[in-house]
Amino acid sequence: MELQVLYIIAIVAEAMTAALAAGRRDMDWVGVAMLGCVTALGGGSTRDILLGHYPLSWVAHPSYLLITSGAALLTVFLAGFIHHLRRVFLFLDAVGLVVFTVIGCKVALGLGLPPLIVIVSGMITGCIGGVLRDILCADVPLLFRSELYASVSVVTGGLYVGGLALGLDATAVMVAALVCGLALRLAALKFRWNMPTFHYTRDWH
Amino acid sequence: MELQVLYIIAIVAEAMTAALAAGRRDMDWVGVAMLGCVTALGGGSTRDILLGHYPLSWVAHPSYLLITSGAALLTVFLAGFIHHLRRVFLFLDAVGLVVFTVIGCKVALGLGLPPLIVIVSGMITGCIGGVLRDILCADVPLLFRSELYASVSVVTGGLYVGGLALGLDATAVMVAALVCGLALRLAALKFRWNMPTFHYTRDWH
Amino acid sequence: MELQVLYIIAIVAEAMTAALAAGRRDMDWVGVAMLGCVTALGGGSTRDILLGHYPLSWVAHPSYLLITSGAALLTVFLAGFIHHLRRVFLFLDAVGLVVFTVIGCKVALGLGLPPLIVIVSGMITGCIGGVLRDILCADVPLLFRSELYASVSVVTGGLYVGGLALGLDATAVMVAALVCGLALRLAALKFRWNMPTFHYTRDWH
Numbered sequence: 001m002e003l004q005v006l007y008i009i010a011i012v013a014e015a016m017t018a019a020l021a022a023g024r025r026d027m028d029w030v031g032v033a034m035l036g037c038v039t040a041l042g043g044g045s046t047r048d049i050l051l052g053h054y055p056l057s058w059v060a061h062p063s064y065l066l067i068t069s070g071a072a073l074l075t076v077f078l079a080g081f082i083h084h085l086r087r088v089f090l091f092l093d094a095v096g097l098v099v100f101t102v103i104g105c106k107v108a109l110g111l112g113l114p115p116l117i118v119i120v121s122g123m124i125t126g127c128i129g130g131v132l133r134d135i136l137c138a139d140v141p142l143l144f145r146s147e148l149y150a151s152v153s154v155v156t157g158g159l160y161v162g163g164l165a166l167g168l169d170a171t172a173v174m175v176a177a178l179v180c181g182l183a184l185r186l187a188a189l190k191f192r193w194n195m196p197t198f199h200y201t202r203d204w205h
Numbered sequence: 206m207e208l209q210v211l212y213i214i215a216i217v218a219e220a221m222t223a224a225l226a227a228g229r230r231d232m233d234w235v236g237v238a239m240l241g242c243v244t245a246l247g248g249g250s251t252r253d254i255l256l257g258h259y260p261l262s263w264v265a266h267p268s269y270l271l272i273t274s275g276a277a278l279l280t281v282f283l284a285g286f287i288h289h290l291r292r293v294f295l296f297l298d299a300v301g302l303v304v305f306t307v308i309g310c311k312v313a314l315g316l317g318l319p320p321l322i323v324i325v326s327g328m329i330t331g332c333i334g335g336v337l338r339d340i341l342c343a344d345v346p347l348l349f350r351s352e353l354y355a356s357v358s359v360v361t362g363g364l365y366v367g368g369l370a371l372g373l374d375a376t377a378v379m380v381a382a383l384v385c386g387l388a389l390r391l392a393a394l395k396f397r398w399n400m401p402t403f404h405y406t407r408d409w410h
Numbered sequence: 411m412e413l414q415v416l417y418i419i420a421i422v423a424e425a426m427t428a429a430l431a432a433g434r435r436d437m438d439w440v441g442v443a444m445l446g447c448v449t450a451l452g453g454g455s456t457r458d459i460l461l462g463h464y465p466l467s468w469v470a471h472p473s474y475l476l477i478t479s480g481a482a483l484l485t486v487f488l489a490g491f492i493h494h495l496r497r498v499f500l501f502l503d504a505v506g507l508v509v510f511t512v513i514g515c516k517v518a519l520g521l522g523l524p525p526l527i528v529i530v531s532g533m534i535t536g537c538i539g540g541v542l543r544d545i546l547c548a549d550v551p552l553l554f555r556s557e558l559y560a561s562v563s564v565v566t567g568g569l570y571v572g573g574l575a576l577g578l579d580a581t582a583v584m585v586a587a588l589v590c591g592l593a594l595r596l597a598a599l600k601f602r603w604n605m606p607t608f609h610y611t612r613d614w615h
Contacts, residue, residue: 019403022349022403023405024405024406024408025345025349026403026404027345027349027402027403028349028399028400028401028402028403029400029401029403030348030349031346031348031349032403034348034355035349049255049459050455051465051469052465054257055256055257056255058322059255059256059318059322062321065321065325066321076403079403079405113469116472116475116476117469117472120475131546135340135545135546135548136336136345136346136349138340138343138345138548139548140546140547141441141546143440143444144432144435144437144440144444146438149440150440150441151440195438195440196438196439197436197437197438198429198432198436198437198438198442198489199433199436200432200434201434225610227554227610228609229610229611229613230550230554231607231609232550232554232608233554233556233604233605233607233608234605234606234607234608235553235554235559235560235605236551236553236554237608239560240554254459254460259462260461260462261460263527264460264461264523267524267526267527267530270530271526281608284610288612340545341545341550341551341554343545343548343549343550
């Protein structure tokens with residue numbers, strides 16, 4: 001139940017930050033609403049399509065479309081105000097990352113998939129929404145260049161899967177994975193931890 | 206039956222305008238043919254994947270692939286001539302938008318989905334082909350910035366779903382939704398109606 | 411069995427060339443690993459999603475994810491050395507193209523699909539991985555502008571399907587299709603054969 005509440009908070013936060021990205025590209029209101037939905041719900045949808053897990057969450061719960069498009073449109077009017085809350089939004093985005101990850105792991109576990117696929121399912125759920133947002137904005141996905149984002153998802157999923165494999169209490173494992181993942185992401189943001197990057201400049205053609 | 210005829214006309218028109226977009230990017234003939242297929246058939250395919258509705262239309266009817274790639278390749282030779290017909294093509298594109306939308310609504314209704322998902326299914330069918338075209342051309346999707354395109358699809362789908370919900374004659378409702386949607390799109394093109402856009406320039410990073 | 415060995419060689423080669431593309435975009439190690447997986451496994455995954463053929467290969471064989479992400483990460487350290495092997499990699503990429511194509515044809519044949527869809531299934535399997543790589547790098551897909559890449563896939567698939575339709579020995583047909591496709595691709599690279607391109611500069615808007 002608490003996970004469900006955190007999920008709703010997370011999709012609202014993701015939709016609102018996506019709306020700001022849409023505003024940077026001068027999109028119209030329809031574009032703002034659609035980018036909000038795709039960013040907030042696209043990770044889970046991609047996971048479900050890859051795993052053949054139907055119906056998709058927003059088909060089963062159409063209200064998710066109203067919540068995310070509504071949150072994105074609200075952002076158009078609150079943009080100036082939201083700017084003052086950017087620390088709150090960075091925090092909520094981190095909450096979303098770990099919550100989406102754990103939900104993605106649970107879906108794959110429910111399908112009886114092996115541990116590596118469970119962790120990948122969590123990472124896809126946590127990260128692909130932002131990748132879709134960046135593709136639709138014609139950017140190189142930020143995920144591939146930013147502070148431990150996907151790594152946090154892998155760590156969170158690994159703790160969750162590992163804890164369950166050890167036979168620990170399911171709720172305690174979930175809370176521990178969420179808290180550790182969140183702490184890692186916030187530390188990465190604060191101290192600007194980054195994965196090493198790979199520079200390659202030669203062209204074969 | 207008439208809807209089927211309109212569908213064939215629409216996928217031909219979409220494939221031909223996609224071919225011109227390919228030509229603006231100096232694609233080769235293979236790229237022209239593929240972009241034509243993806244643009245004309247990608248909206249319906251995306252809908253079917255999201256709703257788990259198999260087989261996809263072009264798998265069940267491979268001739269659609271021949272029709273759309275053939276129309277795209279023909280455009281290479283007729284490009285100079287087509288330029289004089291651009292008003293015809295803008296009209297056919299508008300026909301395609303509303304026809305795709307109604308077909309998408311019918312598919313979702315056939316799956317017993319709720320009204321909001323039926324309207325979204327129509328919008329995906331009508332609009333996503335153009336989004337895929339723009340992504341493959343590495344552009345920010347035009348959909349997110351242009352004259353009431355997605356809005357026309359939502360209005361068309363809303364009229365169709367609403368009319369059926371009122372128990373009106375199915376054919377009459379379909380024709381009314383198609384005509385109203387088409388009129389709205391043509392008016393938006395003529396009078397350059399646009400959705401308001403959202404400008405946001407601050408960067409959080 | 412030999413096809414399976416060639417498949418593993420091919421996904422390793424695709425992952426390593428994808429890693430170099432990631433390096434040209436200054437991606438971090440996570441981005442390198444993910445781009446490697448998506449490029450090597452994305453064509454087959456796209457085919458399986460379009461045809462409704464579940465589970466996807468990497469869900470059934472999670473080791474493919476370890477092989478491709480490992481190969482991509484190894485490339486970070488071997489990049490200078492790999493540059494000297496670029497002819498080997500262009501050869502392995504061509505091997506991958508024809509091997510992926512034949513595997514894609516086999517999957518569609520196993521689903522009882524008609525010949526045109528079998529050839530398209532082969533082309534999707536052979537080519538879409540590279541398209542996804544280019545989209546994630548925010549480039550116009552190279553496929554649409556390069557040396558007979560998709561055409562080689564169509565020829566390979568056509569020979570395979572045609573040979574089987576003539577009732578010839580399945581293994582002989584497969585080897586012939588692989589060899590002819592490989593020869594055509596290598597000749598296209600050596601002699602810089604290209605499809606004619608389509609230039610169109612007028613804008614309708």
